[in-house]
Amino acid sequence: MTTRVKRAYRYRFYPTDVQAAELSRTFGCVRKVYNMALAARTEAWALRQERINYNTTSAMLTAWKKTEELAFLNDVSSVPLQQALRHLQAAFTAFFAKQSMYPRFKSRKKSRKSAGYTSSAFRFRDGKLTLAKMDQPLDIVWSRPLPEGALPSTVTVSQDAAGRWFVSLLVEDPAVQPLPATGSAVGIDAGLGHLLTLSTGEKIANPGHERRDRARLARAQRNLARKARGDGANRAKARRKVAKVYARITDRRRDHLHKLTTRLVRENQTLVIEDLTVRNMLSNGKLSRAISDAAWSQFRSMLEYKAAWYGREVIAVDRWFPSSKLCSVCGTLQKRMPLSVRTWTCDCGATHDRDVNAAKNLLAAGLAVSACGAGVRPQRESSRTGQSVTKQEALRREP
Ligand SMILES: [Zn+2]
Numbered sequence: 001m002t003t004r005v006k007r008a009y010r011y012r013f014y015p016t017d018v019q020a021a022e023l024s025r026t027f028g029c030v031r032k033v034y035n036m037a038l039a040a041r042t043e044a045w046a047l048r049q050e051r052i053n054y055n056t057t058s059a060m061l062t063a064w065k066k067t068e069e070l071a072f073l074n075d076v077s078s079v080p081l082q083q084a085l086r087h088l089q090a091a092f093t094a095f096f097a098k099q100s101m102y103p104r105f106k107s108r109k110k111s112r113k114s115a116g117y118t119s120s121a122f123r124f125r126d127g128k129l130t131l132a133k134m135d136q137p138l139d140i141v142w143s144r145p146l147p148e149g150a151l152p153s154t155v156t157v158s159q160d161a162a163g164r165w166f167v168s169l170l171v172e173d174p175a176v177q178p179l180p181a182t183g184s185a186v187g188i189d190a191g192l193g194h195l196l197t198l199s200t201g202e203k204i205a206n207p208g209h210e211r212r213d214r215a216r217l218a219r220a221q222r223n224l225a226r227k228a229r230g231d232g233a234n235r236a237k238a239r240r241k242v243a244k245v246y247a248r249i250t251d252r253r254r255d256h257l258h259k260l261t262t263r264l265v266r267e268n269q270t271l272v273i274e275d276l277t278v279r280n281m282l283s284n285g286k287l288s289r290a291i292s293d294a295a296w297s298q299f300r301s302m303l304e305y306k307a308a309w310y311g312r313e314v315i316a317v318d319r320w321f322p323s324s325k326l327c328s329v330c331g332t333l334q335k336r337m338p339l340s341v342r343t344w345t346c347d348c349g350a351t352h353d354r355d356v357n358a359a360k361n362l363l364a365a366g367l368a369v370s371a372c373g374a375g376v377r378p379q380r381e382s383s384r385t386g387q388s389v390t391k392q393e394a395l396r397r398e399p
Contacts, residue, residue, distance in 0.1 A: 005176040006153070006308045013140040022133055023157055025166075031106040033061060033073065034084040034320060037168055041092065051239040054089040061085065070287040077132035078119035087116070114158035122155050129167065131154065147173050161243035178311030185270035187363025189323065189355050190296055196260075197355035199363040207256045210249070217245045253295055261302040265312050271303060272366030273315035274323065311335040315366035328352065328360035 027365060037057040044050040061081060072079065089101040098222035121132040128137035129152075146152075152169035196204040224238040233393040247318050264271060279344075307314045317323075325334045330348035337344070337354070345351045 005173050007169055007176065008156075008168045008171040009144070009146055009308075010169050011140050011143055012164055013138045013165050013167050015138065016136065019134055019136070019138065022076070022163075023115065023159070024113075024334055026115045026157075027159070028108075029073050029076045030080050030084045030115050031108065031111065031113075032070075033064075033081045033219055034088055035105050036064065037061070037085055037088050041088070043089075045275075054085055057085045057088070058082065063159060077117070077121050079117050079132060081124045083116035083118065087342060095305070097189075112158060112160070114156055117155045117157070119153060119375070124152055124169075129169070131155070131157070137256065138167060145309065146171060160247050161238065162247040163243075164247065176309045178309075179266060181311070182267070182269045184268045185367060186264065187272045187359040187361070187366065188264070188267045189359035189362060190274065190299075194355065197353075197359050199356065199359040201353075201357070204260065207252060209252060213245065213249045213252070217242070219251065220245050250294070255294065256296070257302055259300050261306055265303065265306040265310055268312065270313045270366065270370060271301060271307065272315045272317060273317055274304070274321070274362055285395035308318050311389040313370070315370055317362050317365045321361070322363075323358040323367055324354055326357075326361050328357050328364065 005311040037060065040060060041052045044052045065073045088103060091100070094100040095102055117131055123130045127142075129140060130137045131152070146169065150171035150173070152171050154170040156168040156170075157165070158317065159167070189199075191196045194203045195206045198204070224235070224242050227235040227238050229235075292298045304314050306312075318390075320335060325333070325337045326332070327348060327350060329344060329350040332346060332348065334344070334346070342354050343352060344354065
């Protein structure tokens with residue numbers, strides 16, 4: 001079976017002043033429409049226990065555009081506005097499936113500025129991309145080639161907090177084909193001191209520059225906090241500095257995670273991870289740093305889509321599975337395992353590195369369900385039905 005894989009190619013571009021103004025206007029309208037639709041859906045639910053779907057919000061948008069105070073929505077391409085409603089629909093679907101938190105309002109300062117264009121709202125010809133409401137193609141830096149003959153189905157334009165512009169093209173990539181199957185499986189634990197620990201005993205460190213970059217970020221944030229409220233120009237400058245350092249951290253992290261997930265997916269047929277949900281991560285002090293949280297979700301999503309590309313399997317094991325307290329040799333459960341304990345010896349005589357032991361337990365639990373026919377299902381399916389592996393199940397299924 002050949003699967004057609006869609007893949008996003010992201011590039012920087014440099015808009016003209018006219019294009020930048022058009023895009024900024026579009027971002028503003030996207031945010032406005034998203035927030036109004038979210039308010040309408042929230043209100044309908046809170047007051048009337050009524051669920052509003054995409055079609056209803058789309059009809060609302062048509063009505064909003066006819067009012068005097070929202071007539072400005074007609075000035076931008078209607079496609080990104082429709083896309084915003086689709087994104088909101090997706091956010092609600094994920095929320096109802098208990099995969100994410102309730103959708104939040106987009107803030108003018110903090111939210112990512114972006115606008116999505118489907119094929120009716122852009123023209124891609126001779127390697128030039130022109131968006132709706134624009135006369136000139138975007139000045140894109142083609143840092144890597146698009147696949148031969150690829151035609152984008154969706155184009156997303158965004159601007160980060162440091163003011164840089166990006167365009168992401170979603171295209172079918174015929175080059176991506178399932179890899180030959182391998183027999184290897186790996187358990188992957190999100191550690192404390194390390195980015196990841198594998199059941200093979202390998203520990204993968206955070207990129208070397210991350211510590212220095214974080215120190216720089218902390219310094220820039222302190223500097224911003226010191227700037228007085230009234231001091232507009234210096235405050236804005238300090239804020240841009242924070243955004244710049246942060247942008248560099250996220251760029252480097254993305255590169256690092258790309259290399260890592262490609263390697264893990266190539267080397268292994270089955271990859272077992274812990275199902276850390278958003279909710280859990282936010283309430284958990286040790287993981288609460290925004291950067292670590294984002295790194296984990298990014299890691300997981302890259303792992304999942306690459307596994308789908310290459311015909312691999314990702315299994316997420318229930319987050320209540322006591323992977324650090326369980327001896328991976330004899331299966332005895334320790335009563336307490338404070339975070340300060342890095343190595344420990346079980347009554348059976350086995351000495352464990354805390355994180356490696358946890359990764360081995362994850363692997364065993366994942367393989368137990370995988371080997372047991374009924375338990376094998378695509379990860380997304382299992383978390384939707386809430387049927388991920390519980391500790392008891394995993395132990396029962398162990399040989
Ligand atoms: Zn033991």
